[in-house]
Amino acid sequence: MKLYEALADELAGLMAAGVLRPGEKLPSVRQQQERRGVSPSTVFQAYYQLEARGLIESRPRSGYYVAARRALATPEPEVSRPDAASTLVDVSELVFQVLEASRAPDIVPLGSAFPSPLLFPLNKLGRAVASSMRHIDPWSTVADLSPGNAELRRQIALRYQLDGVQVAPDDIVITNGALEALNLCLQAVARPGDTVLVESPSFYAALQALERIGLKAVEVATHPREGIELGALAAALEQHKPSACWLMTSFQNPLGSLMPPEKKQALVDLLAAHDVPLVEDDVYGELYFGAQRPALAKRFDSKGLVMHCSSFSKCLAPGFRVGWAAAGRFSRQVERLKLTTSLAAAMPSQLALAEYLGQGGYERHLRQLRVALAGQLQKMLAAIEAHFPAGTRVTQPQGGYFLWVVLPESVDALELHRLALGQGISIAPGPMFSAKRRFANCIRLNYGQAWDEGAVAVLGMLAKTSSGRGPSV
Secondary structure, three states: OOHHHHHHHHHHHHHHOOOOOOOOEOOOHHHHHHHHOOOHHHHHHHHHHHHHOOOEEEEOOOEEEEOOOOOOOOOOOOOOOOOOOOEEOOOHHHHHHHHHHOOOOOOEEOOOOOOOHHHOOHHHHHHHHHHHHHOOOOOHHHHOOOOOOHHHHHHHHHHHHHOOOOOOHHHEEEEOHHHHHHHHHHHHHOOOOOEEEEEEOOOHHHHHHHHHHOOEEEEEEEEOOOEEOHHHHHHHHHHHOOOEEEEOOEOOOOOOOEOOHHHHHHHHHHHHHOOOOEEEEOOOOOOEOOOOOOOOHHHHOOOOOEEEEEEOOOOOOHHHOOEEEEOHHHHHHHHHHHHHHOOOOOHHHHHHHHHHHHHOOHHHHHHHHHHHHHHHHHHHHHHHHHHOOOOOEEOOOOEOOEEEEEOOOOOOHHHHHHHHHHOOEEOEEHHHHOOOOOOOOEEEEEOOOOOOHHHHHHHHHHHHHHOOOOOOO
16 A cells, blocks of 8 residues: 555544544644655645545645535435346437437536546647657557557556556557447457346446347346446346346446445456456546545456456547557457457557656546546535435445436436426436336436536426426425
């Protein structure tokens, strides 16, 4: 454990024990430095960690204070209970309709799939683009086409090593965003008519990928806090003999659920016993609010069955569309599929990201991003409690930037989506996240966009109106 993590955990323990009380001022950075014999950077990083976890707050020109504890009254959703039947997927038309209606620039993007672009170091990335293109090796534009730029793959392999996972640069394939990586992995192990196990609710792009290839989906019961239910998964493995399992094990979209490390290990062991590949969609893994990055399911993989996919789109550079796959025993198949579909990801984006990562500012950016997202999560939860109808349930994620909201059963999420658009607000209605159009009274909200409590209040009023209770006065 690093020094700043140990300091953060020590202070968190003092808060939990009541030694440091809500509203109490923490020692200054200089005081901590002198008492403990550590650098200012160590103290700042510890305080950033505590701030991201919502345990302390910064007050301008005053210092850091223990945050007030406020228990939210809004309960969590219950575990989903889908039926065990497989089904062909047909969600794309609904998804396209919802996304098309949400693109207007004057819409409050609570239904967006991305955090605010203002949270990203776009100026630094721009300078990295210019610098990398000035020093480009002409031969690399051909030699690195597939599987991707060698230096970028090396930088990604180094980040795997920090997470306790050994992945060789040669086993990484650079793709056009994580979605291409996920699609290529799926194509490497499944054929039309095969069955794939997914969470319930599931990311709509995963369902669209199954639909495009002609695969059947089996939605498996999923806990809103801890991810897919392993008992239900074991039963589905026995019944359906799937070709693959596509899961988000960290900060799942749309629930925000996070599988504990011991559950991830049990998941990998269970799938290994059935020789079923896991397509691990991990695009939100860097956006944690705790002391350290959640363990990857791939960390527990000894058979090469975990196909880990991620990207820089959610945490650094959305428009660059650079992702990757570390596909274990299937790496060569994925590389060949990449070569025969899109050949290569854009070389300027790869070169710029390789240069940016090599400069060493990525961790600082991630800390700032996590702090911003953690703060906006608390604002969103408080606003939902204040403005949404009685009977609402909401997830309380430990990372990412999505909330799953279960409204009273009388609320029609698709109708609420239509009403919200009329007020200049987009949401993601629940039926988008199910092959069988379930979750009719659920919505996904994005708290990573610029904060707008007025929009959340309007949405709550519309939900009250459509539920038949009428708006509060």
